Amino acid sequence: MMKSRQQGLTLISAALVGVFLVVVVLIGFKATPAYSEYFGVKRIIGQVADEGSGGASEGDMRRSFERRADIEQSIHTVKPSDLVIRREGGRTVIRVEWERKVPLVSNVSLLFDFVADTSQNQHR
Numbered sequence: 001m002m003k004s005r006q007q008g009l010t011l012i013s014a015a016l017v018g019v020f021l022v023v024v025v026l027i028g029f030k031a032t033p034a035y036s037e038y039f040g041v042k043r044i045i046g047q048v049a050d051e052g053s054g055g056a057s058e059g060d061m062r063r064s065f066e067r068r069a070d071i072e073q074s075i076h077t078v079k080p081s082d083l084v085i086r087r088e089g090g091r092t093v094i095r096v097e098w099e100r101k102v103p104l105v106s107n108v109s110l111l112f113d114f115v116a117d118t119s120q121n122q123h124r
Contacts, residue, residue: 026104026105027104027110030102030103030104030110031102031110031112033074033102034100034102034110034112034114036074037074037075037076037077037078037100038112038114038116040069040072040074040075041069041075041078041096041114041116042116044065044068044069044072044075045065045083045094045096045116045118046118047064047068048061048064048065048068048083048094049061049091049092049093049094049118050092051064051092052085052087052091052092052094053090053091053092058085061083061085061092061094062080062081062083062085063080065080065083066079066080077098077099077100078096078098082096082097082098083095083096084096088119092118093117093118093119094117094118095115095116095117095118095119096115096116096117097113097114097115097116098113098114099111099112099113099114100112100114
């Protein structure tokens with residue numbers, strides 16, 4: 001006689017897979033605003049660096065960043081004073097580093113270290 005083998009997930013396995021998926025989705029939902037802010041900052045400093053390469057002063061660039069960040073409405077962590085602005089070979093390079101702490105549950109949080117730099121992005 002042939003014995004048939006059962007296949008599939010047991011109830012405990014299905015529960016563990018479900019818990020794992022819930023944790024992954026929770027982390028994804030919580031991390032999305034932090035990465036949205038990162039990509040927004042990266043885009044804005046690229047635009048502001050182009051203005052600086054066009055002759056804008058450092059103060060004008062900081063005000064431009066502040067205006068654009070206000071319009072963006074997803075940038076809360078980075079302030080104009082956090083920008084490191086320098087000139088390299090006739091063009092403006094902006095770099096900013098920041099941390100973003102994202103609470104998950106209870107006393108568990110994610111900590112993101114972000115760095116945005118325009119030195120590789122400009123084509124001038």
